[in-house]
Amino acid sequence: NAGVTQTPKFQVLKTGQSMTLQCAQDMNHNSMYWYRQDPGMGLRLIYYSASEGTTDKGEVPNGYNVSRLNKREFSLRLESAAPSQTSVYFCASRGLRTLIPGNTIYFGEGSWLTVV
Amino acid sequence: GQQVMQIPQYQHVQEGEDFTTYCNSSTTLSNIQWYKQRPGGHPVFLIQLVKSGEVKKQKRLTFQFGEAKKNSSLHITATQTTDVGTYFCAGYAGNNRKLIWGLGTSLAVNP
Numbered sequence: 435n436a437g438v439t440q441t442p443k444f445q446v447l448k449t450g451q452s453m454t455l456q457c458a459q460d461m462n463h464n465s466m467y468w469y470r471q472d473p474g475m476g477l478r479l480i481y482y483s484a485s486e487g488t489t490d491k492g493e494v495p496n497g498y499n500v501s502r503l504n505k506r507e508f509s510l511r512l513e514s515a516a517p518s519q520t521s522v523y524f525c526a527s528r529g530l531r532t533l534i535p536g537n538t539i540y541f542g543e544g545s546w547l548t549v550v
Numbered sequence: 551g552q553q554v555m556q557i558p559q560y561q562h563v564q565e566g567e568d569f570t571t572y573c574n575s576s577t578t579l580s581n582i583q584w585y586k587q588r589p590g591g592h593p594v595f596l597i598q599l600v601k602s603g604e605v606k607k608q609k610r611l612t613f614q615f616g617e618a619k620k621n622s623s624l625h626i627t628a629t630q631t632t633d634v635g636t637y638f639c640a641g642y643a644g645n646n647r648k649l650i651w652g653l654g655t656s657l658a659v660n661p
Binding site: 475543 | 592
């Protein structure tokens, strides 16, 4: 049982390049999230998907797109990377909200992205 | 918008000293969760509080949820070097679909 798996763990991009961060969970969770974490800024929600087939913008969606490919997978795409997108990205998932611990969020190990 | 303020931003203690971090929400929360992130790691769920005035303990950690369900605290008794990390509070409000995160308190412990 791997939990939440995200790839790649590290990536260096040049300004203007595109890339996709992949995320998969094996806990049969409905909700999936993409966060970015920057020093002093905490965790900021980029996009989330409450269920398969739906996606919604979070606090900082500009410059990103997402795809909820199926219940397991939720990818984050940077179409034209900018230095401001240098950050640590976390994928996360959550089960049924009425159940404990199903209400908690499980995070992947993070993807360190540098845009030069 | 809905906000969760967390203080202090940083705390540096000597091993054995106590530590407390506080969360204050601008809106009533249906529940509050606490997460710990070790340096270089990812946030890991610690506990969830749901009831007004609830207090829960995990060994040296004591979590409280305020009577008005707008504030919460995490208290660590006799800190150890293994307590090093950033502690986040996060609360569900309204329709329970998104967590509102505090900015975290980074704890450093001198051995």
